[in-house]
Amino acid sequence: MPERIAVIGLGYVGLPTALLFAGAGVDVLGVDINPELVAALNAGQCPVEEPGLPELLKEVRATGRFRVTRQLESRDVYIITVPTPLDRETGGSDLTAVRKAAEAVAEVAQPGQMVILESTVPPGTLERLVRPIIESRVEGLDYVFSPERVLPGRILIELPGNPRLIGAASPRAAERARALYATFVRGEIRITDPTTAELVKLMENTYRDVNIALANEFALAAERVGVNVWEAIELANLHPRVNIHRPGPGVGGHCIAVDPWFIVERAPLATALIRQARTTNDRMPVVVAERVEELTVGRRPGRGPAGGEAGDEFRAAAGDGFRAAAGHGSGVATGDGAGTAGAAPGGEAGPSPAAPAAANGAPGALRSGGIRPGGVKVGLLGLAYKGNSDDSRESPAYVLARILRSRGFDVVAYDPLVRRGPLPSATLEETARGAHILVLVTDHDRFREIDPAAVRELVARPVLLDTRNHLDHQRWRAAGFEVHVLGDGKVRWAWSGAAGAAGPAAAGPEAAGAGVAGAAGHLAGTGSPGSGTLHRG
Structure with a gap:
């Protein structure tokens, strides 16, 4: 019998993920605490600007496999896709939404069910925070961290097509999560442990942040020496092992501008280059x-x-x-x-x-x-x-x-x-x-x-x-x-x-x-x- 899932958090990643699962034949319960968002989705209105998403919402609503509510119900699988912003006071991660989602799961979970964390978090969050909260009330669940790798504007292309990383706490959890994601993922599915998967997600965005910082410094240097940096980058990238990114007015978004600090939070004495790149882009x-x-x-x-x-x-x-x-x-x-x-x-x-x-x-x-x-x-x-x-x-x-x-x-x-x-x-x-x-x-x-x-x-x-x-x-x-x-x-x-x-x-x-x-x-x-x-x- 197919797994029945709940997707907790219906934002830029959660909603497309829920709809793709539903489109693949999975029974999906979408859960969000925002009453306006829930009302809009139940009225058939798509609150997220993304090519193809309104059409997919209409399609899956017609099948009856996608339902939206503010109240979590017991399900075979719980997928957590809530925001993890930067804490403006401490400079570290604000895991309030992750903690509340884990507490909500703990209220309804039963032995044998599975929890998948997709939210970007500091390394060790699944084992240090999510799992202890849930196991304080119920034991015997499977635990997985599986990050998304998508670009806004191409989410419905990249969620199915990109490689999927599964950080599983046990072999059973790994195979169970692999089978679930294989319902709509066409890209390669790789298995590792949860903490490695959490760090990999941060490494991907930190690499881009550092590369952009390098491009920005090249731009400022080019202005000082009388060179057009855009021409220079194009020529430098002709080298088969060089891929300089594009400079710009700064770095934004919930990923590249935030994720590097999650590594700094866990390893503050080993991340001088990451700190400097953030400073360069922030200025x-x-x-x-x-x-x-x-x-x-x-x-x-x-x-x-x-x-x-x-x-x-x-x-x-x-x-x-x-x-x-x-x-x-x-x-x-x-x-x-x-x-x-x-x-x-x-x-x-x-x-x-x-x-x-x-x-x-x-x-x-x-x-x-x-x-x-x-x-x-x-x-x-x-x-x-x-x-x-x-x-x-x-x-x-x-x-x-x-x-x-x-x-x-x-x-x-x-x-x-x-x-x-x-x-x-x-x-x-x-x-x-x-x-x-x-x-x-x-x-x-x-x-x-x-x-x-x-x-x-x-x-x-x-x-x-x-x-x-x-x-x-x-x-x-x-x-x-x-x-x-x-x-x-x-x-x-x-x-x-x-x-x-x-x-x-x-x-x-x-x-x-x-x-x-x-x-x-x-x-x-x-x-x-x-x-x-x-x-x-």
Whole structure:
């Protein structure tokens, strides 16, 4: 007789997992403590933005094999897929949801049943926390740790197709879990012990975090020596044993930005490289904020509005997120790091004021007009931590917004996919109107459909900072935009030379003038994402 399972936690991973099991013929009880989510699912509404998921929900609901409730019932198998965020006070893992899920299982479990933990946790959590809680009430269960390995936007492809790791506490648990996952997993299934599987999951994401940190340092170095890091990475990756990741404005999401700390938590004296990579990636929003300030009001990079170091300002702006990092002894570097990352390329060896003007043209008037940040509007393109996803957890966009606002800038953001978060998403028109700089933070494909000529009619100053090297820069320049790219030292050197030679100009925030007013009528009704003349097609 097939196993009857309960999936506890119906979020980005739990819901797709439950639906794939149900689609494979398994009787599934979905359990979540969020009453709105439960009501939505019971009404046939899919609360998770993921290609193919609404259709799969409709399909399995029709079979009667998927039921959703807030109350856990006794089942053959309990799969725990609850959140494990970073504890903002201690800097370690917050296992509150795992503990509560284990307590709920203990209330209904019977001997012979099986518990599978899928939530990402510090090594040893299954044996040290979950199992003792349940065995305090009932013994004779099988225990397994089996992590997911998926990419948002491809979850329904990768959950069945990727290799599946099963960390089992006994041979019986291993074979039982293998048979269960084989109902929908087509990838290779490998068996190990629970603690090894827990560490493997963390190693996978930590590898990526360290690689991204390396790419970010390459980007900052490239800006100092006058090299386009995107070209350099492409050429370096031609080497058959080199795979440098892409730099960017910071690392977000519930995995890469969080999981490395779970290793540090268990081995604090053996993880200096992991700590440094986290610090490097966490300071990237500061680097971007310095660039914004440099490209608008022209303040000397590395100093805050009151003369404090950029690292100090990041501590105040990032709040709890930074304190979590600081708990691990990883402050924001201010010497050759965040405090100087926005400095003129090459430091003392940078270009002279007589250097040739950049291909972008002369620097914008704000930079030499003495405008204070309080009169400058920054339009952020993107709130999600990665492209083509609605997931904005731990997104660097929010940290960047807090830093900019702490420096006195007005910040408005547009994201066509993110519907909720600490910074509400405005329309593209609202974000662009009167902006003195647009900053591409998230590499959504939808942003490539934006019509830069229409946006040019709205902005106060046509300046674009692309932190992902994502947009068609030739199109934006053709529309009259001054385009800057994080890590492009060639343009940065040339622009710095032009900035040094630029004379004062009188334009300011009011420069939007009649052009913005005229464009408003032309672009009326373009508030919904992807509609109207702000987008091509």
